[in-house]
Amino acid sequence: MTGPRKPELAWQKRDLAEKPIKGEWVYRGKLLHVRRDDVRLPDGKTTEREYIEHPGAVMIIPVLDSGELVMERQYRYPLRRDMLELPAGKIDAGEPPLECAKRELLEETGYTASAWRFVTTIHPVIGYSSERIEIFLAQGLTLRGARPDDGENLEVFKLPLATALEWIREGRITDAKTVAGLFWAERILSGEWSV
Amino acid sequence: MTGPRKPELAWQKRDLAEKPIKGEWVYRGKLLHVRRDDVRLPDGKTTEREYIEHPGAVMIIPVLDSGELVMERQYRYPLRRDMLELPAGKIDAGEPPLECAKRELLEETGYTASAWRFVTTIHPVIGYSSERIEIFLAQGLTLRGARPDDGENLEVFKLPLATALEWIREGRITDAKTVAGLFWAERILSGEWSV
Numbered sequence: 001m002t003g004p005r006k007p008e009l010a011w012q013k014r015d016l017a018e019k020p021i022k023g024e025w026v027y028r029g030k031l032l033h034v035r036r037d038d039v040r041l042p043d044g045k046t047t048e049r050e051y052i053e054h055p056g057a058v059m060i061i062p063v064l065d066s067g068e069l070v071m072e073r074q075y076r077y078p079l080r081r082d083m084l085e086l087p088a089g090k091i092d093a094g095e096p097p098l099e100c101a102k103r104e105l106l107e108e109t110g111y112t113a114s115a116w117r118f119v120t121t122i123h124p125v126i127g128y129s130s131e132r133i134e135i136f137l138a139q140g141l142t143l144r145g146a147r148p149d150d151g152e153n154l155e156v157f158k159l160p161l162a163t164a165l166e167w168i169r170e171g172r173i174t175d176a177k178t179v180a181g182l183f184w185a186e187r188i189l190s191g192e193w194s195v
Numbered sequence: 196m197t198g199p200r201k202p203e204l205a206w207q208k209r210d211l212a213e214k215p216i217k218g219e220w221v222y223r224g225k226l227l228h229v230r231r232d233d234v235r236l237p238d239g240k241t242t243e244r245e246y247i248e249h250p251g252a253v254m255i256i257p258v259l260d261s262g263e264l265v266m267e268r269q270y271r272y273p274l275r276r277d278m279l280e281l282p283a284g285k286i287d288a289g290e291p292p293l294e295c296a297k298r299e300l301l302e303e304t305g306y307t308a309s310a311w312r313f314v315t316t317i318h319p320v321i322g323y324s325s326e327r328i329e330i331f332l333a334q335g336l337t338l339r340g341a342r343p344d345d346g347e348n349l350e351v352f353k354l355p356l357a358t359a360l361e362w363i364r365e366g367r368i369t370d371a372k373t374v375a376g377l378f379w380a381e382r383i384l385s386g387e388w389s390v
Binding site: 014016017018026027029030031032034036037039041042043048049050051052073074075076077078079082083085120121122123124125126127128129130131132133153154155168169171174175176177179180183187193 | 209211212213221222224225226227229231232234236237238243244245246247268269270271272273274277278280315316317318319320321322323324325326327328348349350363364366369370371372374375378382388
């Protein structure tokens with residue numbers, strides 16, 4: 001970007017960047033890879049940052065021709081409960097996000113889609129993970145038969161967007177990425193926001 | 196809850212629960228505490244779950260009498276960039292969430308509020324953390340002077356809700372909890388949803 005800064009960015013003057021001094025892996029598991037870095041703060045002091053290095057993920061907003069969304073109920077062990085979610089999954093090494101989205105939609109729900117649109121990127125855990133989630137809207141869906149990942153025990157269901165939003169209001173849908181995705185879906189499907 | 200299940204829950208028949216077999220702490224850092232548990236899946240197979248045990252957090256939607264929101268720019272080392280966020284912070288051991296919200300709002304922004312309302316709970320990282328975030332709406336704000344935590348290098352700014360939503364659309368606000376909170380704020384402040 002060239003030219004003068006936009007007025008609303010006038011407050012973005014101070015450099016808040018934290019500079020890495022040294023770091024190490026403190027845990028390398030099957031799923032989680034945890035780093036601890038010493039960093040220098042803008043005021044010159046040093047502190048420690050612990051965080052998860054994450055390869056990134058995708059989430060899909062699958063919209064049927066009926067207008068209903070394809071969603072999942074999945075048990076989430078860290079919370080010891082099941083959650084209602086939009087389909088999502090981790091990006092494999094070197095995998096383009098859109099390819100990952102197509103793979104995850106088919107693996108988890110059994111659907112393929114003829115029309116794909118990139119929606120936005122969100123960051124779910126800015127305090128302690130490098131994870132980003134690329135969100136895609138999928139339309140023109142065809143059911144090919146579910147092929148769930150090994151160990152992925154989930155149920156697929158259909159839900160009108162209006163009901164999904166009502167379930168956010170009622171506290172029945174609380175997964176942050178799904179909440180963000182459903183509000184985005186409302187803006188896009190109403191034509192208010194284009195992607 | 197008693198009585199028959201709601202019709203829309205008819206698909207919630209299968210028990211997807213994963214039962215812990217044994218587990219251990221694999222990393223106990225200053226900030227992050229990582230567990231690895233062996234679990235039994237509903238189909239009888241076993242697998243491993245790695246996740247962060249988190250004490251929970253709060254996020255505040257601070258609304259000035261002018262209608263503007265109080266927000267923060269903060270450097271987030273895991274992403275190596277600064278992020279635009281609603282005020283938030285981790286709950287201390289034994290601390291009631293509302294007390295935490297009052298403490299964090301004052302510490303991070305210098306504001307106190309005369310009217311507090313609980314909005315909802317969201318779960319930001321259902322795949323690998325037990326974290327939940329309790330969201331509160333704060334109104335009747337008075338500036339008392341900022342008292343930032345040590346090592347917390349952030350800038351506070353004011354933003355109209357309409358601009359904040361526009362910044363979501365433009366991809367300038369991507370923190371998932373903030374995105375969810377701003378969409379909730381729109382519903383509440385328009386009177387469409389009551390909390």
